[in-house]
Amino acid sequence: MKKPVVDYRKFRFSKINEPEFKHLWLILGWVFYLMMYFITDHFIPVERCHVVHSRVDDIIPFNEYFIIAYASWYILIVATLLYFLLYDPGSFANAQKFIICTQVVGVITYIVWPSIQLLRPEHFERNNIFTYFMGIIYTVDSPTGVCPSLHVGFSLALLSAWLKKEGVPKLCKFAIILWVGVICISVCFVKQHSFVDVWAAFLMCAVIELILFGKEYYLPLLKRCSGSEMRVEE
Helix, strand or coil, rough: CCCCCCCCHHHHHCCCCHHHHHHHHHHHHHHHHHHHHHHHHHCCCHCCCCCCCCCHHCCCCHHHHHHHHHHHHHHHHHHHHHHHHHHHHHHHHHHHHHHHHHHHHHHHHHHHHCEEEECCCCCCCCCCCHHHHHHHHHHHHHCEECCCCCCHHHHHHHHHHHHHCCCCHHHHHHHHHHHHHHHHHHHHHCCCCCCCCCCCHHHHHHHHHHHHHHHHHHHHHHHHHHHHHHHHHC
């Protein structure tokens, strides 16, 4: 196991504003999210919620096996943030900033425009370990506050950080793209989100991506591409 780039054994809260540890402040974004999740999930009346539905939702069947991909979202978040925390604080900061932005936009949307989806099956046609865990998820997670999907939003935020990270093999990046893609479609197959929630999350993340990284990442990339085209023409 390679050595972490930051020696967190030296961390003391009095040192949190030092350059070596300053990125740890971003972890507080999860405290904000969990607090607001509890508030929006328990104190917004269902009567105020707008039903989110798409014709695509009627085409997509419920499939409990997609809970494997849906639940792997937690592994993606923990594994990615822990890896970046140990070996690439810059990527950790980028991922956390993106996630915090999706949290803020999502929570504000849930308050200003409360949403609900009514897609969950009334009963499961099969009884197996997958439907058992789906029942648990349905119990602890209400179908409100769904548009845009933060399940999708967080996944895209982490994907953004991985794609920008230098030194990652192309095959590994391709695997992460596939993983995130399956997670994004799984929310529809387990009926946790409408297709509308998914594309709304993609739109939200596209805007956040440009705001956060447009000047630093995409503008230089565009200039390099333009310069290459000019040299080819010459």
